[in-house]
Amino acid sequence: MKGWKIIKPFLLKESESNETVDSTSISKVKITKALITLSDVLRYSDELDGESVILGNSGIGVISETDANLFGLEKGQRVYIEPIVTCGTCENCKKGDDSHCTELKRAGIDFDGFLCDFATVKAENLFALPDSVADFNALFLDQISLAISVVDKLKIQKGDYVAIVGANNFGNILAQLLIYYQAVPIVVTNNLEDYKIAKDSGIYYVLGPDDNWQKEVANITSARMTKNVVYISDCDIPTTKAFALASFNAGIAYTGVSNKNNSVSFAQAIKKQLKIYFINNKHGNTAASINLIANKAINLSNLKLDTAPYDKVPEVLQNMQKTLEEKGKIYETVIDLV
Numbered sequence: 001m002k003g004w005k006i007i008k009p010f011l012l013k014e015s016e017s018n019e020t021v022d023s024t025s026i027s028k029v030k031i032t033k034a035l036i037t038l039s040d041v042l043r044y045s046d047e048l049d050g051e052s053v054i055l056g057n058s059g060i061g062v063i064s065e066t067d068a069n070l071f072g073l074e075k076g077q078r079v080y081i082e083p084i085v086t087c088g089t090c091e092n093c094k095k096g097d098d099s100h101c102t103e104l105k106r107a108g109i110d111f112d113g114f115l116c117d118f119a120t121v122k123a124e125n126l127f128a129l130p131d132s133v134a135d136f137n138a139l140f141l142d143q144i145s146l147a148i149s150v151v152d153k154l155k156i157q158k159g160d161y162v163a164i165v166g167a168n169n170f171g172n173i174l175a176q177l178l179i180y181y182q183a184v185p186i187v188v189t190n191n192l193e194d195y196k197i198a199k200d201s202g203i204y205y206v207l208g209p210d211d212n213w214q215k216e217v218a219n220i221t222s223a224r225m226t227k228n229v230v231y232i233s234d235c236d237i238p239t240t241k242a243f244a245l246a247s248f249n250a251g252i253a254y255t256g257v258s259n260k261n262n263s264v265s266f267a268q269a270i271k272k273q274l275k276i277y278f279i280n281n282k283h284g285n286t287a288a289s290i291n292l293i294a295n296k297a298i299n300l301s302n303l304k305l306d307t308a309p310y311d312k313v314p315e316v317l318q319n320m321q322k323t324l325e326e327k328g329k330i331y332e333t334v335i336d337l338v
């Protein structure tokens with residue numbers, strides 16, 4: 001089993017996997033597609049901490065070996081591999097309350113990710129994919145799971161306005177989920193391409209780089225502003241822009257697909273007494289996310305992304321890093337492994 005491991009900043013090497021197989025509940029999965037996200041690119045350029053592991057945040061594959069008695073899993077089955085696993089050693093995990101694990105581990109950061117030929121995975125972390133969930137859509141299950149966490153945390157109700165500050169692919173997914181839940185997303189973006197993608201995805205309120213966001217949101221909400229704001233930290237928009245769209249005592253979700261470090265100026269948030277939630281935990285939402293795609297609640301066909309073969313991974317990361325530096329933003333790349 002080998003894959004593209006981060007050796008040091010700006011250097012990937014095709015290396016053997018770290019995994020040791022010592023459990024009977026392990027299946028071997030042939031990876032068919034993996035996703036390179038902003039998180040991988042930040043790992044590559046040393047802007048995000050992590051272990052020296054195989055990169056790749058999200059992956060799907062086909063079971064190549066499994067114990068016949070395992071949860072109905074069988075050889076040849078198409079599966080999504082849960083990229084976030086519980087630690088098994090924190091106080092909550094030891095008590096058997098692993099849904100409150102305080103040390104969740106993430107693929108491509110804490111343990112080997114999916115830019116590899118095979119992965120050994122515990123049966124509990126494998127999800128069989130229905131035929132109605134295409135490979136490409138399955139690669140975004142992790143982002144859909146995060147969107148579900150945001151909706152849960154902010155306790156968003158039918159009819160609520162929700163400003164989404166930053167419109168990367170995740171912002172787009174979140175907006176569609178909100179529409180499905182009959183809330184009213186207002187997507188704001190400083191990027192013209194994202195503006196068009198959001199419009200093409202059927203999102204009604206989209207504010208672009210030329211709009212006065214505060215004024216427009218005031219117009220849309222009859223001057224009430226929004227009681228829910230989602231700030232997507234991947235997008236490099238000043239947080240003051242997000243706070244400006246919030247009503248007094250509004251809830252702000254600070255989230256994103258990468259754990260990118262941003263500077264925050266809190267003066268306005270304090271004045272408005274905003275409730276800020278930092279949301280990263282999406283563990284436990286995978287089955288619900290698969291269901292949302294199967295029910296066509298979210299349409300990912302307009303998302304922007306590139307594709308490349310496995311042997312081009314080092315060049316892909318190099319180019320993505322360069323694009324990020326020059327343009328301040330990147331879209332995901334799907335790596336094809338078959």
Ligand SMILES: [Zn+2]
Binds near residue numbers: 090
């Ligand atoms: Zn734990």
